Amino acid sequence: MHSKFYRFFFRVATSVSLLISVPLWAGFSEQQSLFMDIEKSLKRGNTDLYQEHRPSLKGYPLRDYLDYLHLITRFDDTEQSDINQFVVRHPGLPQSKQLQYRWLSSLAKNKRWDEYLQAYENMDIDGGRYQCLKGVALFQLGQEADAWKEAQSLWLVGKSQNKACDPLFANWKEAGMLTQSLSVTRFWMAVSEGNTTLARYIDRRISQPKYKESTQLFWRIHKKPQLLTSTPLLNGSLEHHRTIILHGVKRLSSRDKNKALDVWLKLRNKYPFQPKQIASMDRRLAMKFAKNFTDNAEAQIARIDPSYEITEVTEWRIRLALSKEDWDSVLNLIQELPFKKQQDNRWVYWQSVAQLKANGSLNPFATVVSKSNDEKQRLYSSDALSELSQGRSFYSFLVADLSKQPFQMNHVDASYGDADLNRLESKHQGFARIKEWLDLDRVHNAQSELNLITPKLTLHERKLLPYLAQRMDWHHQAIMSAARESLWNDLDLRFPNPQSQLFSKHAKKRQLDYPWVVSIARQESAFNVRARSYVGARGLMQLMPATAKQAAKKAHIRYKKVSDLYHADTNIALGTTHLAWLLKRFENNKVFATAAYNAGSGAVKRWLRDRGDLPLDIWIETIPYDETRHYVQNVLAFRVIYSQRNNQVVRMFSPTEAASLSLAPVRSPLIVQRSD
Template identity: 35%
Template sequence: MPERHRLTRFNAWRNASWLSTCCVILASLSFQLSASTEALKAPYNSYYSPPIPTNPALILQHRQHYLSAKEALRRGQKVNYRKYRDRLHGYALADYLDFFELNKRLRRLPFQDVDAFLEAHPNTYMGDKLRQRWLHQLARNNRWTEFLAYYDANVANTTSLQCRALLARHKTGDSTALDEVAPLWTVEHSQPKECDPLFKAWIAAGSRTQALNWERFNLAMSAGNRTLARYLAKSLEGQQKDLAQLHLEIYSHPQRIRQRHRFQQQSPAMQTIILQGLTRYARRDPITALNEWGRYDAQQLFDDQQRLATQQQLAMQLVKKGHQNSADKLVANIPQITSEKVTEFLIRDALKQQDWAKIYRYLRHLPEQDQHAEKWLYWRARALEQLSITDPEFPRPEEIYQQLAMERGFYAFLAADRLGRGYQLSDRPVTPTKDVLLAIANHPATIRARELKAVNDHLNANREWLYMTSRFNREEEHIAAAKLAHQWGWHHKTITSMASAKSWDDLRLRFPLAYNKQVFSSAQKQQVSPLLLFSIARQESAFAEQAASPAGAMGLMQLMPGTARYTAKKAGIKYRKSDLFKADTNIQLGSFYITELLNRYQGNRILAAAAYNAGPHRVDRWLKSSANNLPHDVWIETIPFKETRKYVQNVLAYSVIYGYRTGTTPAMLSPLEQNKTL
């Protein structure tokens, strides 16, 4: 069918589907939205609200004075700062101004002011943070006696301060301090620069032995930290130095493992070098590495664990390079595959080949506990179906599907689809006791976190919340915190608090209809399902508006700035990078981008979601590799990236849950998605 005709049919289906979905959703939401609007109008009037002023005008005035004082402090305007600070008596964030102001003066060593603040704020985020910064300042000033007086190991629990505490003890005459340095030094990574003076004193005392040097060198090599390993190799002597240089050489040039005359020595160190060289060489040329392994295995006295680990790695690399027969022969001679990573890799490779006998055989290689994980039970049932065989534990595959379909999740929904049944959502609301709710609501950290969020200090709001919740002892406390966060519209904290409580079945809290106005507006404009937009935002950021990933993705729908810039230009939306932290802009751009991907893949959400996460160029490459030959469930399971695989599964499953949350009952997969091979 010509491309334009396929798109016309898809757009007609999508428009009809979108309209029917939205009509039902909007009807079911009308009551919910009106109720939530009333809650927002009076956020301080609920029975568990904290004891802070209930006059909205006074609250706004306090917040404005706080922001003015903070800005004056930043500019060094002491008179203005004091003017606004004096107007904040009783305000929850007044102490934060004192905290900021005192931090600016730590270089002057204001002992009395620090003592007063620490005494007034025990067991708080501000108090602990000030103590940490104060200790660093005392160390920089070589005030070691005072350092020890303020040091609290429970608060100053960073590596930097641990090093400085040992140095303080050493400087003040504690002869045992250097005896505790070795565990801090003997690690696979470089320690903070604050540890350097301690390590220098320790080395000068002759405490760094060749045995410790060699131990740390091997730790660094195992972690792939060659920079540290090269540095450590310079301190080694004799045979250990020669072995270290050989190890570094083989790491960089693993093909030299074929020079077998250089690896004749029988020792654990040489065996480590050989095995690392072989496994690294196997990434380039697994057939030659396999042949070399046979020769070295006959020469060296490897133990059973080393032999098994190496064979499993070789098998995985053989499969990656397409040497299936060689991998099968090697695996057949392995008594037991003990690596879960290798087993899962072999299962997924067999799925790509749709070799169901091999799939079933590898599934039985998994540890007993893993065999009963939902995903592997599902594939066990699929293999039994395809092979028309019985299983010692499950005579019929339908029994597995029936067991899975009682749960909530991706594999459970797949199983229900195969049985032709509806989904089990298992929505069980949880309610903490009123006493616990009141205790958490009235906790000073809760009040501070709420106000910090209100003045857009998201960083410190998150820190206050984390400080408080990390000290909870009961699941009920986390649930109470989730309830409070939900009332405030702090959706990310609602979700994370429920996870901390290991409370998985209150779907209203775990899957909030967050930013529903923006979601429905964008869904209507792009004619895309709002359920998909909710699901992507829930998966991408758990509705954290200020989320920023290490890779640079930003905001609710985790858009990369380059993608956002391109999308904004194409959509005609005004855009600045900082706008990605605004819900309106982020959802507009994210919805436009996912719609573009849906159009690219003829409405297939499996492919669009994979492309949203990993990029369309990768999805196109994966489709080319699979040659339109794989069922939808197999294609998803064999996505090469674990993150993308889980991402697609979650987005599809979350769409079902958001359908339930909005009063609809959609299938997880459309007929198009179910029936098309990929």
């Protein structure tokens, strides 16, 4: 009697709660509010609200998601047929795959091993954890031979396996199935993948002298890679010499790259290394010299690649020549690049600059009337620069800036109409769910839906996808999809400004150039408010929590927790504060401040100390971090584009910055003297 009363009371209470909760979901429709109420109750394990109000959501795109939540709350009363039926009914629903994973985990947790095996074999399941549980199930059901096959397959990898494998491995080892040979095989697999922690763990199980000799040698070289210089150490017929040498040379190159190169050149022809191994180590060592700008870098690289076979290394040899302003070497090295690579804007620019500099031209954009050989060369360079200035890239804008020519946007309007987008949207139910997830600010769910839809699209439909994302105000996805489909010329698509008022407000408050701030955010996150990098940077301007905390303290901005960085207003406020601090630190030089926003002020100070007296365009070209060099060039070019789209007259460089470029009529070196 009491239980019936309480059930009745709860149903009335939840119904009343529903009625009063709808206004609480500010900015959402009645159906959206009902959806979120039911979702919340299901996640708490209560199904009453779902059962009572599910019919009210007929036709609502996300009702299937609630069906999924309802099903996983009652696994104790669920059969395999229920799972199969849901998956068949919802083949395009991301949660169908999640349901299968959850179902397998539930079966394993409740030791329903026979059902687990049947379910596993009938599902398209990825992931080591579930294969581990399959092995456990086989063992528990007495199918030991099959269980040991699974165990061996899972064991022979160069990485640590999921903890779900531990019981299987324990039983496998206890049965005496783990042999010395298998342990040795995994040891070298781990070493090849750079997993020395796992290799050390595996080595404890290796005891036979014929195997131990090799592993002990490995650890000696690992600890003291300079022992590679001792030829007798590598005599004999020990296996895995190639792996030991490659590992040792890598370790040694971090301590003494000159010695590492001597060892490598001595040993690379002595042992039967694979071509890929030689190419990889050659590149690694060459880059060590190039990116450190050592005095002997070119000479050492020439020992590695005398025939200019590694294109990336040749490009860095050009940068080394640029850092010395050795224009003849720049010209000669560019000729060593593959012809197609020579046509890149980057090398067209530097070839033209080098030709002009080598010929002593002070004004490359002046009209030349006479036709001496030097003047013809100058004309050729000027023509190449003039043609380059008609493009839309960092180097094109750089030339346009120098020649005081207007920037060319070369915008091409979309060739698709609403009818095309409507047809695509109606073809896949997932798009309706995407729109709803975006309305609810659940970008992760929207992305999961799109990941399932994209492989099903035709080539033509994939070209439409960025425009559909744009119509949904999903600007981050529009930008990323446009890049994947090489839709480079539709600037409306590629350069939106969805938070224009916030950027304008905070740029003005910090006295920053508005297009510059927008360009930083465009490069950092492509306007994904929920963006999070692998190192933990968050939000529109990709702030690290520690940086955000410092900025908040400096500017007295309210910042309590890391999740605040996903709020656009807070993120932009903190990001512009940090950017303003960097700009002041680097004496109002946007180039250096931009580089510091990406690489950190310490790295930029070091580069300025080493090469701060170089022309600014050479300094940018010789940034050692590939990501930062690309970042700086993109931000500078994006700033021009956003300025033009905002009807602002702008040059890419300030007068002071422009005066320090290679082709400036009277160059003024730019050295930042400011200290911490």
